[in-house]
Amino acid sequence: MKKAVNRREFLATSAAGLGLMASGCLGPGKKGAEARMRKALICGKPTEKNLAKLKAAGFDGVETTAADVSPADAEECRKIAEKVGMKIHSVLRGWMQFNSKDAAKVEATIAKTETALRAAQGYGAGAILLVPCRIGGMNMPQPWEFDIAFDEGNGHLARVVKGDNEPFKDYMAAHDHATDTTIEAVKKLIPAAEKTGVVIAIENVWNNLWVKPAVFAHLVKLCGSKWAQGYFDIGNHVKYAPPEQFIRALGRAIAKCHVKDFKLNPDGHGGKFCNIRDGSVNWPVVRKALDEVGYNGWMTIEGSGGLSLEEKSKRLDLILAGK
Numbered sequence: 035m036k037k038a039v040n041r042r043e044f045l046a047t048s049a050a051g052l053g054l055m056a057s058g059c060l061g062p063g064k065k066g067a068e069a070r071m072r073k074a075l076i077c078g079k080p081t082e083k084n085l086a087k088l089k090a091a092g093f094d095g096v097e098t099t100a101a102d103v104s105p106a107d108a109e110e111c112r113k114i115a116e117k118v119g120m121k122i123h124s125v126l127r128g129w130m131q132f133n134s135k136d137a138a139k140v141e142a143t144i145a146k147t148e149t150a151l152r153a154a155q156g157y158g159a160g161a162i163l164l165v166p167c168r169i170g171g172m173n174m175p176q177p178w179e180f181d182i183a184f185d186e187g188n189g190h191l192a193r194v195v196k197g198d199n200e201p202f203k204d205y206m207a208a209h210d211h212a213t214d215t216t217i218e219a220v221k222k223l224i225p226a227a228e229k230t231g232v233v234i235a236i237e238n239v240w241n242n243l244w245v246k247p248a249v250f251a252h253l254v255k256l257c258g259s260k261w262a263q264g265y266f267d268i269g270n271h272v273k274y275a276p277p278e279q280f281i282r283a284l285g286r287a288i289a290k291c292h293v294k295d296f297k298l299n300p301d302g303h304g305g306k307f308c309n310i311r312d313g314s315v316n317w318p319v320v321r322k323a324l325d326e327v328g329y330n331g332w333m334t335i336e337g338s339g340g341l342s343l344e345e346k347s348k349r350l351d352l353i354l355a356g357k
Contacts, residue, residue, distance in 0.1 A: 071324075073350050074123060074334040075343075079103075080111045080157075085118045092347035095121035097290075097334045098157065101128070101150040108156025115158075122157040123332045124235070124290055125150050132219040133167035133212040144219055147234070148226045155230040161289045163265045164234055166216040168241035172204040177273040178303050182246045189213045189249070189256050205242075212243050213253060220257045227261035235265035235289040238280070245274045247283035254287050263287045267336065269294030272314055273304060278323040285327045292336045293350060309338040311349050321356040 072094040077084055079100040088096060098111070115122050127150040130143040150162045175195050183192040190210045193199045199206065220234055227234050236254060244250040250271075254264045264284045268277045268291060281288065295313030298305040311317060324330075333354065335346050 071330055071333050071354050072121070072123070073347065073354070074121075074332050075346070076126060076334060076336055080115055080120075080122055082114050082118060085115055085120045088343065089118055089120055091343035092351070093120070093343075095123045095332065097124040097126055097163070097332075098122055098159075099126045099128075101125050101153055101162070102146070103153050103156075105152050105156035108153045112156060112158045122159050123161075124159050124334070125154040125157060125162045127162045127164050129165045129168065130219075131167060133169070133208075133215040140215070140219065144222060147219075147223055151223070151226050151230045151232045151234075154232040159232065161233040161235040161263070161265070163237050163290070165237050165239050165241060166219065167212045168239075168243065169205070169208040169212055170242055172208065173201050174205040174242060175202060176303070177245070180245055180274060182249055184249060184252065186252070189217075189252055209243060213256075216253065217256050220262050221259075224257075224259045224261050227259075233260075233289045234262045236262065237265040237292075238267055238270050240270065245271060247275055247280040250280065251283040251285075251287065254284065263289035265290045265292070267292035267294055268315060268320060269296040269307060269310075269313065269337075272296035272298065276319075277315060278319050281320065281323040281327055281329070286329075288324075288327065288329050288331075290331060291324070291329070291333050293333050293353065294336050295338075307337055309340050309349075310335065310346070311352065317353045318356050321353060 073092065074095045074097055075088055075093055077096045077098055080096055080098055085096065112122060127147060130147060131139045132143060134140050147164060154162050179195050181196045182194055184190060185192060190213065191206045194202050194206060223234055238244060238250050244253050250264065254262060264287050266280060266284060266288050271280060273296065293310055295308050295310045295315050296305055297308045297313040305314065333350060335350060338346055
């Protein structure tokens with residue numbers, strides 16, 4: 035039996051959906067002249083001074099790290115941004131501990147995520163960046179050794195390398211636990227995401243989890259909601275697979291993108307982060323892949339600390355132009 039939806043619920047849901055489409059988190063990608071991606075940088079608490087400075091350098095908005103603020107304080111920042119002609123498009127919530135063995139820590143991080151969702155609503159942001167957990171301290175494959183197979187039903191790992199996987203059994207167990215607890219926590223948070231109209235965007239980082247495109251995309255799929263999507267960092271997993279492979283695997287599940295670069299060692303084994311367009315990312319190929327999956331949302335530079343604001347803006351323009 036279908037639940038009846040009253041007018042207030044319908045309008046609230048519709049408004050949230052329209053807001054997400056405007057923020058680039060939901061809905062089909064636009065084509066032609068309307069398909070202009072928007073440029074952003076990461077900042078702390080947005081102020082008129084720093085937003086005006088970024089605006090002058092050619093940026094359209096920011097992702098704020100101020101996640102633990104009240105909705106009222108976030109609303110004030112939103113007004114300041116609107117005055118300057120900027121958008122606070124996302125909130126960087128960051129590291130959570132959904133896989134902790136301490137139930138109190140799990141509940142605390144769920145509560146922090148709810149706080150970030152309410153803050154994002156106040157900011158007028160379309161998503162929060164969430165890193166659900168991390169693992170380490172056990173034997174695990176080198177980045178170039180991974181050859182993962184997994185259960186389509188629950189995402190559990192069947193293998194992480196070809197041949198003998200016994201040396202990595204502890205890693206596989208920790209990985210499965212992280213997958214299970216992440217899905218459980220995100221599903222608990224879906225009602226808060228829907229209420230605030232803010233997507234929970236799970237980011238791929240150096241946390242030793244979901245390191246291959248199909249695995250990361252499947253984790254997002256297992257969360258089972260349009261309110262849980264992927265925050266794809268273009269430079270983070272270059273040592274595991276080319277970023278265009280992640281883009282095609284995630285497809286329309288990409289809520290936001292971080293723009294970062296990584297320089298592989300000559301043998302392709304390891305490397306280091308570097309300024310954008312100075313590394314191993316094939317930017318024209320990445321730009322084409324983003325077009326293929328219909329992504330036309332925010333492109334937020336993370337890192338590239340050796341560049342001026344103007345140079346960051348110029349390099350991002352080249353990337354968006356497919357160069």
